[in-house]
Amino acid sequence: MPLFREPEGGAGVAIRATLKRDLVLMMRRRSEVLNPLVFFALVITLFPIGISPDPELLATIAPGLLWVAALLAALLSLDSLFRSDYDDGSLEQLLLSPQPLPALALAKVAVHWLLTGLPLALMAPLLGIMLSLPAGSYAVLALSLALGSASLSLIGAIGAALTVGLARGGVLLSLLVLPLYIPVLIFGAGAVQAAILGDGVSAHLAILGALLAVALSLAPWAIAASLRISING
Amino acid sequence: MWAFIHKLGSPKWFYAISERLQPWFWVAAAVLILVGSAWGLAFAPADYQQGNSFRIIYVHVPAAFLAQSIFVSMAVAGFIYMVWKIKIADMAAAMMAPLGAAMTFVALFSGAVWGVPTWGTWWMWDARLTSMLILLFLYFGVIALRGAFSSRDSASRAASVLAMVGVINIPIIKYSVDWWYTLHQPATFSVTSRPAMPMEMWAPLLIMVLGFYSFFIAVTLMRTRSEILRREASKRWVRELAGEVS
Amino acid sequence: MSLRLQARKLACERDDRWLFRDLDLDIHAGEIVRVEGPNGSGKTTLLKILSGQLADFQGELYWNDHPMRRTRQDFLANLLYLGHAPGVKAALTPLENLAWYQALAGEPDDEAARFKALAAVGLAGFEDLPAGQLSAGQQRRVALARLELIPRPLWVLDEPFTAIDRDGVAALEGRLAAHARRGGCVLVTTHHELADSPALRRIRLGQGGDDAAL
Amino acid sequence: MAFDSLSAFLAMGGHGVYVWAAWGVTGLLLVGVVLHARAERRALLRDLRRRARRAQHHGAPGAAATPVSHQEGHARES
Numbered sequence: 001m002p003l004f005r006e007p008e009g010g011a012g013v014a015i016r017a018t019l020k021r022d023l024v025l026m027m028r029r030r031s032e033v034l035n036p037l038v039f040f041a042l043v044i045t046l047f048p049i050g051i052s053p054d055p056e057l058l059a060t061i062a063p064g065l066l067w068v069a070a071l072l073a074a075l076l077s078l079d080s081l082f083r084s085d086y087d088d089g090s091l092e093q094l095l096l097s098p099q100p101l102p103a104l105a106l107a108k109v110a111v112h113w114l115l116t117g118l119p120l121a122l123m124a125p126l127l128g129i130m131l132s133l134p135a136g137s138y139a140v141l142a143l144s145l146a147l148g149s150a151s152l153s154l155i156g157a158i159g160a161a162l163t164v165g166l167a168r169g170g171v172l173l174s175l176l177v178l179p180l181y182i183p184v185l186i187f188g189a190g191a192v193q194a195a196i197l198g199d200g201v202s203a204h205l206a207i208l209g210a211l212l213a214v215a216l217s218l219a220p221w222a223i224a225a226s227l228r229i230s231i232n233g
Numbered sequence: 234m235w236a237f238i239h240k241l242g243s244p245k246w247f248y249a250i251s252e253r254l255q256p257w258f259w260v261a262a263a264v265l266i267l268v269g270s271a272w273g274l275a276f277a278p279a280d281y282q283q284g285n286s287f288r289i290i291y292v293h294v295p296a297a298f299l300a301q302s303i304f305v306s307m308a309v310a311g312f313i314y315m316v317w318k319i320k321i322a323d324m325a326a327a328m329m330a331p332l333g334a335a336m337t338f339v340a341l342f343s344g345a346v347w348g349v350p351t352w353g354t355w356w357m358w359d360a361r362l363t364s365m366l367i368l369l370f371l372y373f374g375v376i377a378l379r380g381a382f383s384s385r386d387s388a389s390r391a392a393s394v395l396a397m398v399g400v401i402n403i404p405i406i407k408y409s410v411d412w413w414y415t416l417h418q419p420a421t422f423s424v425t426s427r428p429a430m431p432m433e434m435w436a437p438l439l440i441m442v443l444g445f446y447s448f449f450i451a452v453t454l455m456r457t458r459s460e461i462l463r464r465e466a467s468k469r470w471v472r473e474l475a476g477e478v479s
Numbered sequence: 480m481s482l483r484l485q486a487r488k489l490a491c492e493r494d495d496r497w498l499f500r501d502l503d504l505d506i507h508a509g510e511i512v513r514v515e516g517p518n519g520s521g522k523t524t525l526l527k528i529l530s531g532q533l534a535d536f537q538g539e540l541y542w543n544d545h546p547m548r549r550t551r552q553d554f555l556a557n558l559l560y561l562g563h564a565p566g567v568k569a570a571l572t573p574l575e576n577l578a579w580y581q582a583l584a585g586e587p588d589d590e591a592a593r594f595k596a597l598a599a600v601g602l603a604g605f606e607d608l609p610a611g612q613l614s615a616g617q618q619r620r621v622a623l624a625r626l627e628l629i630p631r632p633l634w635v636l637d638e639p640f641t642a643i644d645r646d647g648v649a650a651l652e653g654r655l656a657a658h659a660r661r662g663g664c665v666l667v668t669t670h671h672e673l674a675d676s677p678a679l680r681r682i683r684l685g686q687g688g689d690d691a692a693l
Numbered sequence: 694m695a696f697d698s699l700s701a702f703l704a705m706g707g708h709g710v711y712v713w714a715a716w717g718v719t720g721l722l723l724v725g726v727v728l729h730a731r732a733e734r735r736a737l738l739r740d741l742r743r744r745a746r747r748a749q750h751h752g753a754p755g756a757a758a759t760p761v762s763h764q765e766g767h768a769r770e771s
Contacts, residue, residue, distance in 0.1 A: 274702075285709075
């Protein structure tokens with residue numbers, strides 16, 4: 001074996017490998033993928049029981065309910081985003097890779113969205129039926145959740161990176177992240193609301209897209225900086 | 234320029250210079266707040282719609298201004314600390330957070346009390362009150378995060394990052410809450426966005442705002458000096474200083 | 480190839496306590512440098528600083544006579560760091576673990592090389608078992624397989640002998656010596672006593688107090 | 694002057710409770726902040742003086758001046 005070989009593969013190879021590794025890891029712990037979905041369904045079940053089974057009442061609050069429940073479900077799995085990497089030392093290795101850390105962090109966040117945000121978005125229309133969500137808003141519900149949950153994953157990852165070094169970071173993480181989720185919630189639930197009222201939804205979806213663009217351009221750097229802080233202990 | 238900034242960053246130098254600056258801000262704060270209070274409470278004319286309850290504006294608006302400004306200052310201080318490693322900036326940021334939270338609370342409380350004669354309820358999901366409530370949560374987050382680390386250096390860095398992330402989000406939150414409010418409550422009466430106020434009404438408001446800012450600067454200077462003593466307790470100059478005082 | 484890691488007037492203060500001060504280091508190709516010191520004397524911190532993980536220290540680092548700030552990418556491309564924790568995912572097999580490290584280091588995706596590396600650390604036959612089913616020592620060996628897999632001249636190893644059995648210790652010691660002989664350079668902390676050799680140099684860190692001696 | 698008498702001033706045209714509650718809480722909080730800052734500074738100075746005296750008695754300034762604030766050290770070593 002030579003003493004030294006110039007690294008050949010660029011950032012692309014490392015990002016692809018990280019994506020693959022995290023996907024494999026999540027698929028081997030399938031319960032971690034399923035738990036948020038079950039949680040989502042459970043919370044949605046609690047509301048008719050707690051409020052009233054009246055379809056008309058449920059229909060009026062359904063957009064907000066579905067969005068809030070999905071947001072909380074996505075939050076649930078956030079704490080484990082970097083935690084196991086931190087505990088077993090892989091995070092140090094990620095930080096010491098000659099590849100750009102924001103890009104690698106983005107790969108991890110992408111996996112989180114793919115296995116949390118996207119399934120939640122796909123499942124939401126089903127739960128919408130249970131809440132008698134008016135017809136015509138189902139596609140918008142799924143689309144707004146898919147778009148919005150990507151922003152949620154990115155913003156949440158900043159909080160997860162900041163708290164990963166703390167023994168009990170879970171509750172703190174929610175405290176840090178939930179206020180930052182509010183704009184996404186407003187426009188996400190607003191899109192569904194608009195679809196029900198028959199208003200145009202393109203403005204809402206455009207704003208959700210804009211929020212995602214802002215999060216995509218800023219969050220990776222914040223995540224990288226936060227990870228470096230956390231690794232300092 | 235750089236030399237100056239780094240000199241300002243030296244705790245010893247800051248301790249000395251802030252000692253001379255501090256009294257001016259205390260005096261300014263006391264005079265401005267007293268004059269503003271007297272003017273606002275007793276001399277400004279009553280509002281033709283709300284009567285005398287509108288006088289709450291003279292504490293609500295300055296507190297709300299300050300609550301937002303302190304968060305921005307905290308983020309700026311965090312940025313300075315992260316980029317130039319100037320510890321004074323972090324000490325100031327650490328001391329600003331509780332004051333900011335207190336000011337946010339004042340804005341919320343006075344807004345809620347104001348709601349009773351205006352809307353007939355203690356709480357209304359008014360755009361400004363909602364933004365203030367979210368801001369309060371943001372303050373809690375920064376304070377809690379700083380307290381959660383066992384290493385102070387990490388705590389400082391983490392709080393700085395969070396303050397910067399928060400300050401990018403504040404305008405987005407504000408904009409989206411305003412939008413949400415107008416969507417759900419079309420054309421309701423908002424307490425603070427008013428048509429042109431006569432001079433006798435806004436002059437005391439301006440004085441109060443200036444007074445609150447002076448108060449913020451004075452308190453931050455004083456508490457940052459305390460924080461210097463706390464963090465630099467093992468440094469020789471602090472020990473000598475303690476010897477002189479005794 | 481030239482290989483030189485230098486530190487000038489290195490000092491690290493952690494929450495008002497000096498871990499070390501005025502530390503000058505000069506690490507060349509062909510050396511094994513063992514950092515010694517009691518618990519809490521800052522060995523891990525020093526290794527983290529020298530491997531570019533920590534930024535809050537005073538003093539300057541130089542890599543091949545250039546300030547570290549400017550040559551960070553080049554430095555990282557030459558570095559292989561094994562931390563306190565092995566960095567091995569329990570749910571992945573040793574092969575999968577190594578595949579990720581290969582990609583992360585910019586190495587070509589080479590399964591034969593991974594098999595060879597695992598065989599070299601005595602894990603032949605365990606390649607496709609989830610690492611979680613391996614013993615602590617075997618997991619450590621998976622991490623050590625990176626030394627065989629990824630050719631990097633500068634090794635920074637934090638307690639690499641932890642949980643390894645006697646044969647493994649001897650093999651690893653031989654591996655370190657061989658690396659130094661070939662012009663590589665090893666920076667290591669360990670409680671295990673390394674055999675004296677001309678390549679071995681020791682750095683002693685003080686009791687976390689004011690005098691960090693070289 | 695917007696009021697005719699002291700009682701009119703206190704009553705605030707029927708809104709006295711609200712106005713005075715808002716102002717009162719604000720005032721209390723401002724005063725509280727000042728008092729807290731002052732108490733904090735005094736306690737710190739007292740602590741520093743005590744430490745300085747102890748250092749004089751023991752003649753070991755370095756050791757005596759190590760702050761008590763933070764818990765565990767940084768390095769996580771075995």
